[in-house]
Amino acid sequence: MKLFKKMSLLAAVSLVAVSALVGSASAASSLSGKITINGSTALLPLTLQAAKEFQKLNPKVKIAASGKGSVTGPQAVKKGIAEIGACDWDASMDVPGFKAFDGQVANKVAVIPFATIANKNVKVNNLTTEQLKGIYSGKITNWKDVGGDNADIVVITRAFGSGTRVNYQSKALAGGDIVKKEKNYKEVGSSGDMKTAVATTPNAIGYIDLVYVNSDVKAISYNGVAPTTDNVINGTYKIWAYGYYMTKGQPTGATKAFIEYVQSQKFQQGSLKKLKFIPVSAMH
Amino acid sequence: MSTSTQQAVPEDHALFMEPSSKGRFSRYMRVRMANRLFKYYFLFSILALCFVLGLVIFFIGKTALLTFAHISFAEFFFSFNWTPEEDHFGAAGIIVNTLSLTALTLVMAVPIAVGLAVLIAEIAPKWIKNIMRPVLDLLVGIPSIVYGYLGLTVLIPFLRRLSGENLGDGLLAAALVLALMVLPTICRISDEAISMVPKKYREAAYALGSTRLQVMMRVVIPAAGRGIITAVIMGMTRAIGETMAVVMVIGNTAQLAKILFTPASVLTSNIVMQISNVEFDSTWNYALHMMAFLLLVISFILILFIRYLGRKGSEKA
Numbered sequence: 001m002k003l004f005k006k007m008s009l010l011a012a013v014s015l016v017a018v019s020a021l022v023g024s025a026s027a028a029s030s031l032s033g034k035i036t037i038n039g040s041t042a043l044l045p046l047t048l049q050a051a052k053e054f055q056k057l058n059p060k061v062k063i064a065a066s067g068k069g070s071v072t073g074p075q076a077v078k079k080g081i082a083e084i085g086a087c088d089w090d091a092s093m094d095v096p097g098f099k100a101f102d103g104q105v106a107n108k109v110a111v112i113p114f115a116t117i118a119n120k121n122v123k124v125n126n127l128t129t130e131q132l133k134g135i136y137s138g139k140i141t142n143w144k145d146v147g148g149d150n151a152d153i154v155v156i157t158r159a160f161g162s163g164t165r166v167n168y169q170s171k172a173l174a175g176g177d178i179v180k181k182e183k184n185y186k187e188v189g190s191s192g193d194m195k196t197a198v199a200t201t202p203n204a205i206g207y208i209d210l211v212y213v214n215s216d217v218k219a220i221s222y223n224g225v226a227p228t229t230d231n232v233i234n235g236t237y238k239i240w241a242y243g244y245y246m247t248k249g250q251p252t253g254a255t256k257a258f259i260e261y262v263q264s265q266k267f268q269q270g271s272l273k274k275l276k277f278i279p280v281s282a283m284h
Numbered sequence: 285m286s287t288s289t290q291q292a293v294p295e296d297h298a299l300f301m302e303p304s305s306k307g308r309f310s311r312y313m314r315v316r317m318a319n320r321l322f323k324y325y326f327l328f329s330i331l332a333l334c335f336v337l338g339l340v341i342f343f344i345g346k347t348a349l350l351t352f353a354h355i356s357f358a359e360f361f362f363s364f365n366w367t368p369e370e371d372h373f374g375a376a377g378i379i380v381n382t383l384s385l386t387a388l389t390l391v392m393a394v395p396i397a398v399g400l401a402v403l404i405a406e407i408a409p410k411w412i413k414n415i416m417r418p419v420l421d422l423l424v425g426i427p428s429i430v431y432g433y434l435g436l437t438v439l440i441p442f443l444r445r446l447s448g449e450n451l452g453d454g455l456l457a458a459a460l461v462l463a464l465m466v467l468p469t470i471c472r473i474s475d476e477a478i479s480m481v482p483k484k485y486r487e488a489a490y491a492l493g494s495t496r497l498q499v500m501m502r503v504v505i506p507a508a509g510r511g512i513i514t515a516v517i518m519g520m521t522r523a524i525g526e527t528m529a530v531v532m533v534i535g536n537t538a539q540l541a542k543i544l545f546t547p548a549s550v551l552t553s554n555i556v557m558q559i560s561n562v563e564f565d566s567t568w569n570y571a572l573h574m575m576a577f578l579l580l581v582i583s584f585i586l587i588l589f590i591r592y593l594g595r596k597g598s599e600k601a
Contacts, residue, residue: 186453
């Protein structure tokens with residue numbers, strides 16, 4: 001029973017301590033509120049960085065951010081679970097596989113470039129839209145048909161519904177299909193897995209956010225243009241998409257202030273660039 | 285703990301010479317109270333567990349059954365075409381893959397695990413036992429993602445070279461990783477079961493002129509049968525429910541695995557690959573819940589089945 005007394009004392013003390021903390025927190029600063037952000041994992045690093053900076057300026061605003069998958073963003077907004085739904089495509093319009101979310105506003109926050117990648121043993125440096133369409137639809141199955149060695153092409157793709165896949169299909173494949181095959185075809189669940197799979201599988205081809213591309217894999221040019229941030233900005237490299245914050249109607253209050261902070265020149269030219277995204281303003 | 289100190293009181297009794305009836309009464313009350321409290325505590329524990337289990341079944345089941353408002357029972361269970369983006373929700377291939385993966389895993393793991401258990405429990409000298417047991421315990425505790433990563437970086441390139449396939453992913457890779465994962469679990473529990481077999485059984489068998497092999501095969505292993513079956517259950521439930529390690533090596537393509545190297549998909553890997561990319565109120569989401577529900581049902585059935593077998597076996601023995 002002694003233990004019991006001790007426990008209850010401990011509980012009482014911690015209760016007092018917690019309530020004191022809560023009490024002291026609710027003081028200072030003008031802007032207040034709670035922002036829940038859900039959705040895309042690709043945009044999560046940007047969201048977390050922005051949340052950290054924004055909370056320093058506005059200590060009374062609480063931001064909870066998490067990443068799961070692009071489509072969960074607008075869904076969470078629709079259900080009222082989250083104020084902001086981060087999504088790799090404009091969810092207020094129809095995209096292949098997903099209907100538009102009515103009444104939601106898409107706020108552009110960043111430009112995300114994507115790259116076609118291949119295993120380092122692949123000799124091909126450039127692929128055209130038609131060649132990529134052929135490869136992903138299963139019509140072209142050997143590297144020699146696109147100017148490489150005589151070897152089977154191993155297609156690595158993201159699962160259906162992935163934001164990267166939605167964008168890659170609509171930009172790089174011009175809406176073309178990615179067709180499931182019995183051999184030499186594999187689906188992976190995340191950008192990290194994509195990189196590992198392509199890097200370790202000979203003759204593999206895949207696609208990924210440009211920020212993930214490093215010396216482990218070979219970046220392939222698209223219609224003769226190398227995938228670099230400069231080529232995205234000067235308009236020659238076409239495989240890129242805006243990252244969006246979806247909101248229910250026009251954002252208000254703390255949510256509005258947060259989105260404005262992310263869109264501000266200070267954040268776009270500073271932290272956003274450091275995280276290897278491209279500022280929205282660079283695309284005009 | 286409090287009850288054990290209470291039980292020491294009668295001895296103190298004599299020392300104090302003046303046992304007050306009041307003290308006795310309160311002691312009696314305390315013991316009664318403690319007993320009753322513990323009774324409620326245990327009851328509460330059981331109820332809490334049943335409640336959680338009930339909730340899981342209820343909520344998964346509720347969402348799962350919505351599937352059949354949109355597609356037919358027959359399509360889900362007998363069609364091999366899982367292409368949700370085109371409204372085809374045939375899970376048969378995935379279900380078959382799950383069962384064959386589990387079977388393949390057990391076929392590889394159980395003989396080795398039981399053999400290893402016999403070695404540790406019966407044959408090996410003490411110093412080997414003292415090394416093997418902690419090593420196996422450590423292996424049980426390694427997170428599945430570590431096994432998956434090893435599978436992806438070591439096993440797959442090896443299988444690729446061995447088989448001449450371009451991708452090493454498939455049932456074989458997954459089964460090998462799973463076999464490695466469940467082996468220590470099965471081995472350790474079997475080992476314990478074998479060690480529990482009374483020494484007199486062995487002595488009697490030797491006295492009747494059995495060879496060592498006969499003692500092992502005819503006496504010790506059958507006597508430890510139920511324990512070994514429990515071990516297999518534990519291994520099997522781990523194999524059937526394992527997700528992360530499988531996702532990394534199976535290829536994640538929703539199709540029936542016709543050969544061991546076809547990139548395939550099992551229930552767990554299919555759920556984890558797709559659940560984050562589906563809309564809440566879609567048949568796709570319901571169908572994935574149905575798969576989760578099915579996984580639950582499959583493990584229940586398998587456990588009941590093996591329990592039943594175990595009981596039958598022990599009655600015979």
